[in-house]
Amino acid sequence: MKVVIADDHAIVRSGFSMILNFQDDIEVIGAAADGIEAYAMVAKHRPDILIMDLSMPPGESGLIATGKIKEDYPNTKILILTMHDDEEYLFHVLKNGASGYVLKSAPDEELLLAIRTIYQGGTYIHPKMATSLVREFFKKDKTVHTEDPFELLSKRELEILPLIAKGYGNKEIAEKLFISVKTVEAHKSKIMEKLNLASRPELVEYALRKKLLDF
Template identity: 80%
Template sequence: MRIVIADDHAVVRSGFSMILSYQEDMEVVATAADGLEAYQMVAKHHPDVLLMDLSMPPGESGLIATGKISSDYPDTKILILTMYDDEEYLFHVLKNGASGYMLKNAPDEELLAAIRTVHKGDTYINSKMATSLVRELMKKNQDANDSDPFKILSNREIEILPLIAKGYGNKDIAEKLFISVKTVEVHKAKIMEKLHLKNRPELVEYALKKKLLDF
């Protein structure tokens, strides 16, 4: 596989090149000192894999270059090599098209395994970062559940909310659902409280966003 290495430190580029040169299935075809040069080398050599550092001052950063390269040259798999053990960077580069994320202080064997993994079309994430990723996804899933009206509201409240949003008055809702006006008022107050809504326009916006008007 043909590989380009992008890092602002010459000694790092040389070190990685030396490690990869001993592999029968790998060839370093070019190196780059910043994101712009990395883009140019990818355009020129069309490598299978690009090893990309995130921070390469004073030139263009790997964060910016990753998005450009993944968009213009999707056949080149981008493996981020960085010292930043940070979930925000991880999410950002994966969202922008990177195929892998690992730390520079990882063993040589892990680097080689990561390169071969992304070359096959799979995603590689450093084990420590993978744990953080799973934890963050679980948190986001919990946050999503916390905003799910079908988990927050009772069945009766889910019946009443769309009717309020559609402009029905308390008396009309009471007649439709065969309950008292006072009961409608109580449910309405609970809906506003549970969803942290202040007025009817906010309730209408919420109902539209959650697709409850067709419920």
């Protein structure tokens, strides 16, 4: 199995590389410090599996990168490795195409099991999170589904929302994403409309509540 590791901490990348390269059936062929580098590594090496952290400030987050990579390179399976035992993170990464979700506090054996499981076409979810997922599934099945406005945001809007919340101006966002200022303004208006927000402070509060600023 060819594996790429994406994490913003060099010591974490080195540690996981040592664990994985010690296995007879796994080889780490690349490493990345954020979502943009992860995308580039997948484009270059086409690994079987990408192990990716969710929070990689100040670069692109794992959540956003997951959606982009699965859309362009569907054969690479993505395993999310994170400290967040939050079911909202779990739902969003699975929706964006991840095949597994493991906590960084898990033992090495669980990480190896997750890698081998998703390589064989399965889905691996940390047992504690799997319980939450099943509970949420039955809860939604028994109640009328109300769509979360957050789910209505496009991938580009998911990129722009945290940048606005962090205080970047339209011109700065445009330069970061290589788009025009008018395009940023249009996306900003759509974000405010979809989320029913009236001001930047409300947007910042919303971003904090959704943990987008952790990214």
